[in-house]
Amino acid sequence: xxxxxxxxxxxxxxxxxxxxxxxxxxxxxxxxxxSLLFERIFYLYAIFPKRLRDTVTMWKHxxxxxxxxAQQYRDYLGHCLGAELNRNFALIxxxxxxxxxxxxxxxxxxxxxxxxALAATGSNNPRSMAAGVSKATVSTLAGMVVAIFGxxxxxxxxxxxxxxxxxxxxxxxxAI
Numbered sequence: 001x002x003x004x005x006x007x008x009x010x011x012x013x014x015x016x017x018x019x020x021x022x023x024x025x026x027x028x029x030x031x032x033x034x035s036l037l038f039e040r041i042f043y044l045y046a047i048f049p050k051r052l053r054d055t056v057t058m059w060k061h062x063x064x065x066x067x068x069x070a071q072q073y074r075d076y077l078g079h080c081l082g083a084e085l086n087r088n089f090a091l092i093x094x095x096x097x098x099x100x101x102x103x104x105x106x107x108x109x110x111x112x113x114x115x116x117a118l119a120a121t122g123s124n125n126p127r128s129m130a131a132g133v134s135k136a137t138v139s140t141l142a143g144m145v146v147a148i149f150g151x152x153x154x155x156x157x158x159x160x161x162x163x164x165x166x167x168x169x170x171x172x173x174x175a176i
Contacts, residue, residue, distance in 0.1 A: 019138040022106030026099055026139060030146040033095040036088045037150065040157045048085065048164060052171065055081060059172055078168045085161040089154070096150045103143020110136025 016024050055077050064070045114132030118124075 015138075018135055019142060020106060020110065022102055022109060023139045023142055026102050026106070026142045026146060029095050029099055029102065030142075030150075033092055033099075033146065033150050036092050036095075037153050037157060040088060040092070040161070041153075043087075044085070044157060044160050044164065048081075051084070052081060052164075052168075056171055074172050078172060081168055082165045085165050089158055089161070092150070092154050096147050096154060099143040099146040099150070100140075101143070103140035106139025106143070107136045110139065 016027075019026075059065075059074060059077060062070065062073070065074075111133070114136060117132065
């Protein structure tokens with residue numbers, strides 16, 4: 001696996017070697033999070049407007065718009081569209097919350113390795129300790145960077161989804 005990574009992107013192999021297996025897990029979570037975020041943004045800007053137009057057109061052509069059953073049908077259509085708007089945001093939020101914790105876990109594991117190596121060699125050299133601490137904090141940095149940029153992008157997409165969801169009833173009423 002590392003040979004494949006080294007042949008593609010040598011800097012990624014160096015980064016994974018520096019940060020350890022926890023950093024690999026953080027990068028995997030980042031890939032999943034960005035995939036879900038790009039899917040949501042694509043849905044909000046490319047797919048949802050067409051789906052909304054089709055649903056409103058279907059409602060316009062519905063013969064009965066004033067009966068109780070028609071109102072239930074309209075509410076059902078709005079509920080389905082609203083559910084599609086909110087899909088995957090909970091999972092994205094969970095990934096954003098977990099990444100800094102994984103980074104801290106990587107730091108703790110790295111610090112344990114540093115102290116274990118110091119105990120084995122009996123060295124009190126601050127330079128070797130600083131290098132180990134530096135290595136241990138790479139995963140914390142990665143977890144925080146993933147979480148910060150993921151949070152900003154997620155909130156941007158969530159605001160758009162909430163605005164679209166809140167405007168759904170008015171769009172159906174204006175179609176009457």
